[in-house]
Amino acid sequence: MGKQIRNVVVLGANGAMGSGSGAVFAAAGIPTVFLARTKEKAEAGRTRAESMVKSTAISRFITTGTYEADLDRAVASADLVFEAVAEDLDTKRTFFSRVDKARKPDSIVATVSSGLSIAAMCAGQSDSFKNNFLGIHFFNPPTMIVGCELIPHAGTDPAVTSFVRDLLAGPLGREVIETADTPAFAGNRVGFKVLNEVAQLAEEHGIAFMDQLVGPHSGRAMPPLVTIDFVGWDVHKAIVDNLYANTNDEAHAAFELPAYMQRGVDAGTLGNKTKAGFFKKDGKNLLVLDPKTGNYRALSEVATPLPSFVEQMKSSIRVGRYGRAMDVFCAAEGKEADLLRKVVLGYISYGLGRVGEVVKQARDVDRIMGFGFNWAPPSVLVDAIGARRTITLLEQGKLAVPRVLVEAAEKNTSLFNEPEVDRGRFFFAA
Amino acid sequence: MVYILGGFQTDFARNWTKEGKHISAMIREAASGCLAATGVAPNQIEVGHVGNFAAELYSMQGHLGALLVDVDPALSGLPTGRHEAACASGSIALLAASAEIEAGRYDCALVVGVEQMKTVSPAIGGDYLGTAAWYELEAKGVEFPFPKLFGKLGDEYDKRYGLKDEHLAHIAAVNYGNAKKNPKAQTRTWYMSEAHACEVSSYNAVIGGRIKVSDCSQVTDGAVAVVLASEKFAAAHAKQRGTKLEHLARIQGWGHRTAPLRFDDKVAESANDPYVLPQTRRAILDAYKRAGIADCWALDGIETHDCFTTSEYMAIDHFGLTKPGESWRAIEERVIDFDGKLPINPSGGLIGAGHPVGATGVRQLLDASLQVTGRAGNYQVPNAKRFATLNIGGSGTTSVVFVVGR
Numbered sequence: 001m002g003k004q005i006r007n008v009v010v011l012g013a014n015g016a017m018g019s020g021s022g023a024v025f026a027a028a029g030i031p032t033v034f035l036a037r038t039k040e041k042a043e044a045g046r047t048r049a050e051s052m053v054k055s056t057a058i059s060r061f062i063t064t065g066t067y068e069a070d071l072d073r074a075v076a077s078a079d080l081v082f083e084a085v086a087e088d089l090d091t092k093r094t095f096f097s098r099v100d101k102a103r104k105p106d107s108i109v110a111t112v113s114s115g116l117s118i119a120a121m122c123a124g125q126s127d128s129f130k131n132n133f134l135g136i137h138f139f140n141p142p143t144m145i146v147g148c149e150l151i152p153h154a155g156t157d158p159a160v161t162s163f164v165r166d167l168l169a170g171p172l173g174r175e176v177i178e179t180a181d182t183p184a185f186a187g188n189r190v191g192f193k194v195l196n197e198v199a200q201l202a203e204e205h206g207i208a209f210m211d212q213l214v215g216p217h218s219g220r221a222m223p224p225l226v227t228i229d230f231v232g233w234d235v236h237k238a239i240v241d242n243l244y245a246n247t248n249d250e251a252h253a254a255f256e257l258p259a260y261m262q263r264g265v266d267a268g269t270l271g272n273k274t275k276a277g278f279f280k281k282d283g284k285n286l287l288v289l290d291p292k293t294g295n296y297r298a299l300s301e302v303a304t305p306l307p308s309f310v311e312q313m314k315s316s317i318r319v320g321r322y323g324r325a326m327d328v329f330c331a332a333e334g335k336e337a338d339l340l341r342k343v344v345l346g347y348i349s350y351g352l353g354r355v356g357e358v359v360k361q362a363r364d365v366d367r368i369m370g371f372g373f374n375w376a377p378p379s380v381l382v383d384a385i386g387a388r389r390t391i392t393l394l395e396q397g398k399l400a401v402p403r404v405l406v407e408a409a410e411k412n413t414s415l416f417n418e419p420e421v422d423r424g425r426f427f428f429a430a
Numbered sequence: 431m432v433y434i435l436g437g438f439q440t441d442f443a444r445n446w447t448k449e450g451k452h453i454s455a456m457i458r459e460a461a462s463g464c465l466a467a468t469g470v471a472p473n474q475i476e477v478g479h480v481g482n483f484a485a486e487l488y489s490m491q492g493h494l495g496a497l498l499v500d501v502d503p504a505l506s507g508l509p510t511g512r513h514e515a516a517c518a519s520g521s522i523a524l525l526a527a528s529a530e531i532e533a534g535r536y537d538c539a540l541v542v543g544v545e546q547m548k549t550v551s552p553a554i555g556g557d558y559l560g561t562a563a564w565y566e567l568e569a570k571g572v573e574f575p576f577p578k579l580f581g582k583l584g585d586e587y588d589k590r591y592g593l594k595d596e597h598l599a600h601i602a603a604v605n606y607g608n609a610k611k612n613p614k615a616q617t618r619t620w621y622m623s624e625a626h627a628c629e630v631s632s633y634n635a636v637i638g639g640r641i642k643v644s645d646c647s648q649v650t651d652g653a654v655a656v657v658l659a660s661e662k663f664a665a666a667h668a669k670q671r672g673t674k675l676e677h678l679a680r681i682q683g684w685g686h687r688t689a690p691l692r693f694d695d696k697v698a699e700s701a702n703d704p705y706v707l708p709q710t711r712r713a714i715l716d717a718y719k720r721a722g723i724a725d726c727w728a729l730d731g732i733e734t735h736d737c738f739t740t741s742e743y744m745a746i747d748h749f750g751l752t753k754p755g756e757s758w759r760a761i762e763e764r765v766i767d768f769d770g771k772l773p774i775n776p777s778g779g780l781i782g783a784g785h786p787v788g789a790t791g792v793r794q795l796l797d798a799s800l801q802v803t804g805r806a807g808n809y810q811v812p813n814a815k816r817f818a819t820l821n822i823g824g825s826g827t828t829s830v831v832f833v834v835g836r
C-alpha cells in the first residue's frame with residue numbers, strides 16, 4: 001500500500017510508556033513529536049527518553065509541544081499518532097475525538113493500552129479513524145523489553161495491521177505477537193492470573209512464604225509479589241478488575257482482587273512508587289506485609305526455611321541441569337510442592353489454553369511471556385517436564401488440558417521450536 | 431584438512447550471574463547445544479578442548495576441561511584440556527584440536543570457548559583483564575588498562591599516518607548496526623548511531639586516551655562450542671546427514687604469531703615496519719599462504735577482533751584492504767559495511783555481538799562456518815564462500831587467523 005511512517009506524534013509523552021515508546025521511535029531515526037499538557041512535561045519526557053537509550057543523539061529526532069498549542073497541527077501532518085495518556089477509557093476517547101478531527105485520512109492511530117477494549121476506545125469515531133486504529137502494547141520499559149502485542153479490533157483494515165506488524169518487527173526491532181481484542185490481551189491475561197493467584201494464596205500462607213515458593217526457580221526473573229510492587233497495586237487492580245468483570249472462564253476466581261489488597265489501595269499502598277507494598281524498606285531491614293493485620297513485620301521474623309525440594313531445584317538449575325530440576329518439581333511431595341505445582345501447572349494450562357481464543361498459536365503466548373514478562377514460556381516448561389507427564393499432572397490437579405499439549409504428546413514433538421532462543425535463560429537459580 | 435561440522439553459541443545478552451548460574455552451566459548449554467545442532471552423538475566425540483582466559487579469577491574455578499565430562503554420561507573418560515592466551519584463548523583451543531586431528535590422533539573434537547565475566551564489578555573485571563598485558567608494568571594500579579593500551583594503538587596510527595575519530599565512530603556504528611541482525615548479539619536492542627559515537631557526553635564518556643564507551647567491546651558472559659572433524663569423519667557425517675562433504679565448512683588455512691607482551695615493545699619492534707603490528711600481519715599472511723589465496727580479495731567477509739575500534743582499524747590495513755595506514759579509505763568507501771565489497775563483522779563483532787574473552791575465537795570460527803555454508807540467517811553475507819577470522823590476545827600480542835571456506 002506504499003505507506004510510510006515519516007513522523008510520529010506521541011500523546012502523553014511525559015509518562016513512562018509515552019517517553020519510552022517515543023524513545024523507540026526516535027532511536028529508529030523517525031522524527032517524533034512529544035506532546036504533553038505542558039512544555040515542561042514534554043521536555044521531561046524527552047530527557048527521560050535520552051536516559052533510557054543512554055544517548056542525547058536521539059534528540060535530533062525529537063521535538064516537543066503541548067496539547068493546547070501543538071496537537072492539531074502536529075496530528076494533521078503525522079503518519080502515526082501514538083496515544084499513551086492515562087489508562088482511562090473516557091480520557092482516551094476525549095483525545096481520540098480531537099485526533100479524529102485533526103488527522104489526515106490515511107494516518108494510523110495506535111493506543112498503548114495494556115488491556116482496555118480496542119473496539120470500545122474507537123467507538124463513535126469516523127470510519128476512517130476506526131479502519132486505521134489498533135493497539136500496540138509495549139511493555140515497560142520498551143527500550144529494554146522487546147516483547148510487544150499488536151491488537152487490531154474487528155474494524156481494523158488488515159493492511160494496516162500487516163503494515164504495523166512489519167514496522168514493529170523491522171525498524172523498531174520488536175518481538176511481535178498478534179492478539180484478539182479480548183480483555184488484557186494475551187500477556188497480562190496470563191501473567192496477572194498467576195500474579196493475582198499468588199497474592200490470593202499469600203493471604204493464607206503469607207507473603208514471604210509464597211514469594212519464596214514461586215520464586216525464580218519456577219521460571220521467572222522476579223518473584224510474583226515483588227513484581228506486583230514493581231508494577232504498582234493500582235495498575236494491578238485495574239488489570240485484574242477488568243479481567244474479573246469481562247471474562248468468565250476457568251480462571252475467573254483467580255482474577256478477584258484479594259480484600260487485603262483493596263484495603264491497601266484504599267489506604268494509598270501502591271507498591272514501590274509509594275515505598276510500601278508487599279514489601280517495605282526500613283533502613284537496612286526489609287519488612288513484609290501481614291495480609292491479615294495490614295501491619296509490617298521484619299522479614300527475618302517471618303522467613304521460613306527454603307523447602308528442601310526448592311533447594312534441590314536450585315542446585316540443579318545452577319549447573320545447567322534444567323530437566324533434573326523439573327524432575328524434582330514433578331516428584332516432590334508435601335503441601336509446599338503441591339502449592340507450587342498448582343501455580344505453575346495452572347500457568348501452563350491457562351497460558352496454552354488461550355490458543356484459539358486470544359492468540360492463534362502456542363508460539364504467541366510463549367513469546368509474550370518470554371520476551372514481555374521474562375518468564376519461562378509455558379512451552380519451555382512443558383518440554384522440560386515432558387508433554388505426557390505434564391498432561392498427567394494437569395489431570396491430577398483437575399486443570400484443563402490444552403489441545404496443543406495433547407497434540408504435542410500425540411506427535412511426540414517438542415512444543416518450543418525456536419533455535420535462536422536459549423531455553424536455559426528462563427531457568428533461574430538466583 | 432579439518433572440517434567444522436557446526437556449533438552453538440549462547441545468547442551473549444545473558445547475565446549468568448543474575449540467572450544464578452555456575453560456569454559449568456555455560457559449558458553444558460554450549461556443548462549440548464552444539465551436539466544437538468550438529469547431530470554428532472556424544473559417544474562420537476574423541477577429545478575435548480576448552481578455551482578460557484581467567485575463570486580462576488572471575489569464578490574461582492580452574493580445571494575447566496573436566497567440566498566437559500560432566501555434560502553427558504557418554505563423555506565419561508574423554509581426554510580434555512584447557513587453553514589460555516588471553517582473548518585468543520578460544521583460537522588456541524581450536525588450533526590444538528585441529529593439530530590433533532591433522533596428526534591423526536583423533537577424528538572428532540569438541541571445542542568450547544567460555545568466559546563468565548559479570549561475576550564482578552567493571553573495575554575489578556578491568557583489573558583482571560590487565561593480566562592479559564604485562565600486569566606489573568602496564569596494568570597494576572591502572573583503572574581500565576586495556577582501553578588505554580588500545581588508545582595507544584590509535585595514537586601510534588595517528589603519529590605515523592594520521593587518524594580521525596570519526597572513522598573510529600563509523601566502525602562502532604557498523605558493528606552495532608550489524609548486531610541488530612544477530613539474534614545472539616549482546617547489543618541487539620541497544621541504541622547506537624554514528625552521531626552518538628562521535629560525541630563525548632555523560633552517556634559516552636572517555637574511558638582512556640581517545641577511547642570512549644562507544645569504542646569498546648562489551649563485558650560479556652558467553653560460551654560457544656564447535657565440532658571439528660577429520661575428512662574421514664566429516665565424509666561419514668555428511669553422508670549420514672544426507673549432504674555432501676563439499677558442502678561442509680573447513681579450515682583452509684591458519685596463522686599464529688606472538689609479539690612481545692608489552693605494548694611499547696611491540697611498537698619498538700615495528701618502528702621500521704609499515705605495519706604497526708607486524709606479527710599480526712605475519713599471522714594473516716601465513717593463513718593466506720596456507721589457504722592458497724593471494725590476498726583479502728579472495729575472501730567474502732572477515733570476522734575480526736574489534737575489542738576496540740582501534741583494533742578493527744588496525745585489522746583493515748593488516749588484512750590488506752588498503753595500504754598500511756590507509757584504513758580510513760576502506761571506511762570512507764564503505765568497503766567494510768554489511769553490503770560493502772568486503773564486509774567486516776557481519777555478526778556485530780566484539781563491539782556489537784559481545785566479547786566473552788575465552789569464547790570469542792570459537793564464536794568467530796562458528797560465524798565464519800555459518801557464513802560459508804549459508805546458515806547465518808539475518809546476518810548472512812550473500813553467496814559467501816570464504817571467510818577469515820582474526821582473534822587477538824593482549825594488546826596485539828597473540829594473533830590467530832583462520833581462513834574458512836567450502
